[in-house]
Amino acid sequence: MKYNPSMLAPILTAAVSVAAAATAAYQSMAPTAQWYGKTFVGLPRASRQIALTYDDGPNDPHTLRLLEVLARHSVHATFFLIGHYVRQHPEIVREIVQAGHVVGNHTVTHPLLTFKSETEIRLQLSECRAALHDAIGEPGNLFRPPFGGRRPTVLRVARDLGLEPVMWNVTGYDWSAPPAAVIERKVSSQIRGGDVILLHDGGHKQADADRSQTVIATDRLITRYQAEGYKFVTIPRMMAAESALNQQSPAIT
DSSP states (O other), X not given: OOOOGGGHHHHHHHXXXXXXXXXXXXXXXXXXXXXXXXXXXXXXXXXXXXEEEEEEEOOTTHHHHHHXXXXXXXXOOEEEEOHHHHHHOHHHHHHHHHTTOEEEEOOSSXXXXXXXXXXXXXXXXXXXXXXXXXXXXXXXXXXXXXXGOOOHHHHHHHHHTTOEEBOOSEEOOOTTOOOHHHHHHHHHTTOOSSEEEEEEXXXXXXXXXXXXXXXXXXXXHHHHHHHTTOEEEOHXXXXXXXXXXXXXXXXXX
């Protein structure tokens, strides 16, 4: 077959399209990606602060067991709650807040927002916000997209509603409930300082997900990293630290 340069153009076009689609898909799901808009993912690696965050609660009894562990270590964390579960267990949400922890919006039913319309996205966030307001009198201003899925519309709607998107840069891969030692090892292999750790006190597929191993792992992680001089803080505290660092840095001209 004789080589024809004109045949190369469609091949290159297809290759570029595939690469662009792959990049777009990666940017919509990767927790630290910023292509579609700024999201909070932690502090510079030199920081000695760590933020524990928990998704998919409230979950009886594991959220309550987790609160006991956090109280024993005098640590405050951030909980991204599913509105449907908030309606089921408003008393647990009140206990979270009364213990000094922070709550955030994790939608009302935990869909992948990347494939939802703007109307559906707004409804998911608004209904979760309403559930939080009914439970504790205020909705909070933090938001974490389920599965980390977002595109420009997701972030725009969130900010229209006064919500700050929060992602993570360390995960314990605990959604499948592995042993506590596995969760601890996964987290420890990623920690460098200034980290936002993703763990789960509930499960989006069922209301009574077993998170006992996450509770045990949390106890071990706090013990280990407090001994190493790290301080566990909430997301708002970490955001305030970021703001202070930005104010200290000279503007680039």
